[in-house]
Amino acid sequence: MVEEVKPRVKTPKSAAAGEVVTIKALISHPMESGQRKGADGNLIPRRIINRFTCDLNGVNVIDVAIDPAVSTNPYFEFDAKVDAAGEFKFTWYDDDGSIYEDVKPIAIG
């Protein structure tokens, strides 16, 4: 009924040229580890976000490999150096093949 996976990103709207800014990225996701059993005694199949990337104007800022020990709704906070205006592109890769994306513009000034 309601889609359970939803990316949320917080970036500053603008930065001085060369400034290092803090970025916060969270995605709501169950991060089912694949090691838990359901009520019927069978293993619940693994379904996690296995990779998260952030690019600024096509240049990679961070590329994270994620394993099952990461808990539900994974949240990353990291820094990026902004040399020119443009946009941040965030991508989350799901075990089930889904790819979730979000884009945030950033201005210089």
Add this chain to the structure above:
Amino acid sequence: MHRTATTVAALGLALAGAAFADPVEDTLVIEAGDGSTIEIVTKAPAPEHLKDVMDWVYSGWHYREDETRALERDDFDNPGMVYVDRGLDMWNAAIGKGGESCAGCHQGPESMAGLRAVTPRVDEKTGKLMTVESYVNECVTERMGLEAWNWTGNEMKDMLALISMQSRGMPVNVAIDGAAAPFWEKGKEIYYTRFGQLEMSCASCHEDNQGKFIRADHLSQGQINGFPTYRLKDAGILSAQQRFVGCVRDTRAETFKAGSDEFTALELYVASRGNGLSVEGVAVRH
């Protein structure tokens, strides 16, 4: 060397214990998702009916560690906001049998501003004590033609989170006189009744011993102005009556059910103990 390390560790523990013994003096200003800031009243003079037992009422926020308190200062860091977002999607979705949505009748969720601050309250027409959950289920069953939502189910708590957020920063102000008086008296009686094999009442912990530790738990005043709250332990959202279930269970009693008349009356009484504190929308606790 080993002995020195032990001494340092012991000293650290002792200091931490001292620092945590009472509610921390601190102020809560929340940076909202839209960039605005909201000042939250987390300490207020006790309401009239509590004057002879305490001078001040404190939000449970004051009893949590620095890191937990910090999570509530920024909406982005508050994991409860994920549930508010889900509630908003549900609000706008045509989920009713005839394609009805919450937004169809009530427009934006802002129309619910103030509701969380004054519930539980007595419905004038039916004379029933209504919580936010009872209002939601009334709409779901009577106007949307659906099965009632599980009182503590995901849909209900997402919606509860969304509706509570609309009253964030408003002072809790539940009525305890008039039609509400008999419910309030019943809630008060439950509050002071000892339950379970451990024979503990709400007051045993949250009135007589607030600020102290019960094993590893730092006892707060048991205020519910922050509910529904994101509980780190559960990695999920928790409603006030769900918390009551947990508390009564811990006294080794058979508990009342969430949504029962008993717990709804208790919710009114406990809410009234926090009259004057701000609704926190979706708080963060551990």
